[in-house]
Amino acid sequence: MAIIKASESILSIMLMILLGSFLNSRHWFDGDCPNLLVKLVVNISLPALMIYNMMSNFGKDDLLTAGNALIVPSLSMLLCYLMSIFVAHILNINSSRRGAFRSMFFNSNTIFMGLPINMALFGEKSLPYVLFYYVVNSFFFWTLGVSEIKKDGTANGTHTPAKAVFSIDTVRKILSPPLIGLLAALMLILLNINLPDFLMDTLKNLGNLTTPLSMIFIGITISAVNIRNIRFNKEMAALLMGRFIIAPLTILLLSNVFYIPKLMRDVFVIQAAMPVMTNTAIISKAYGADSEYVAIMITLTTLAILLVIPLYMFVLNYI
Template sequence: MVAVGYYVASLHWFTESSKKLIAKLVTQVALPPYMIVSITKDFTKDELARLLPNLWYPVLSMLILMGISWLVAHFIKVDQSRRGLFMSMFFNSNTVFVGLPINLAIFGEKSLPYVLVYYMANTTIFWTLGVYYIQRDSSNNIKMSITDAIKKIFSAPLLGFMLGIVLIVLDIKLPAFLMSSFSYLGGLTIPLSMLFIGVSVYDAGLKNMRFQKDNLGVLSGRFIFAPILMALLVLPSSMPTIMKEVFILQSCMPVMTNAPVVAKLYDADADFASIMVTETTLLSLVMVPIMMMVLTKLF
């Protein structure tokens, strides 16, 4: 599916506006009902009670990564004009457009709740601490209000996840026709996400690959420090094996696609952010198979 997206992009079927349309269809139309159907179908109250406390693993991992990113930034002497952006990209990952379809393709629908737990932690930390660090690079006085930050955190996918939890807790069964409609809409999630990845990889292009010290620093955070740290945290735990695998795989996903947008908003180094989205997305196509081989050895 990624290859199909890449091919049709090479035929110039997609414009920037059509890419944004795919992104909106996935996050605002397909993903929320997909979450509602999957969670209510596969989970019980008891299972949720065991699942949600594990939210602290990705939170702790990202907080530790934040400290490591500060050390790495100082060690390799990242310029002050992009240091906050460097740190934000180091400890946040793309858990929806890349992480979600990859985990669902590899582990199946049973992985969805675990993907969403990681997503909850990641999106909250990005739109609070991540944006805070990007703001520090700003050459102007633009600030994100608390209201805007809350709106970003409580996005449509997260609201779909929360609604699914409410339905389980209150033991509410939605009408069959509604669940059927949600199922059809949710079925768009994986194919559209995979096509989006293929289009993004084509648009990124290999010509933008640059392996300078700052780039290598972010790559080390995404593909070395993050999965190793997450593995050290989850391996001794009693959580289900599939949850451990999902958390480790989610931790080493590419840089968030929101990073260049936020960097542009705060007059930070948006070009650097765009290059890092490009590099990490391209390299993830290599890293995911490597990580799957590592996970099969660990588990």
């Protein structure tokens, strides 16, 4: 039953991705249209979704007992980051793409893919745990992840040496509109402030745009990749292992050390098993790293979840 439910959820997601790819092939999204979709999701629908669902599904008592919700994903990503350094060294990955490989190894697509998939699999009650994982994932990406990608730009001779990992720019990136929406929701919950029904309904309707717009954007991104440039190699195999085996397994192991509820554990496992973060391609392009290499990895890992997520749903159903 779990496999059927997971497969149906993934197929629904993939149909929206295919729609985005098809419409892009018909030139519906020329110019800045893809950027507009990203702006709508990141600045409008996603913050609205976070405020509405956090306030609908999370109480003050839940917040005060959520310490392990940050500890488990933090330790998992730190372990995966250290593992990525070791794997990149063993495989002797070229210095012009080594940083991107490390970043992709330990960071996952927690919002554009993770959020809608978890909502489809576990319902709205999963959202608070999705957001906790998102907070940690965002912090690690905009600090360690971006720092590693900058090194690739330096190796290519197209960017100045990387600055400090922690900076004002890093703080600004971490404090994105979705995270600000999350922090606002947390504050309202802690202060026992309830928003009026008309405002909650508005937030709900805006939030419902998140999944379809996100999937259409990913379809646009994938359709821009030249499939003929994809050649399976040891780097791809290592990245697939990192994304879909090592990262989820660290969550399972750590959940036995730090107690977390089963639903939280299951959500974290699915979040850890998500594809490469789409922001990696944007940052790689901005810093002169190998953005085409990153786009190929995003495509490969996104397609791979068709098999991965049903498998994990089957496993989680019996442990």
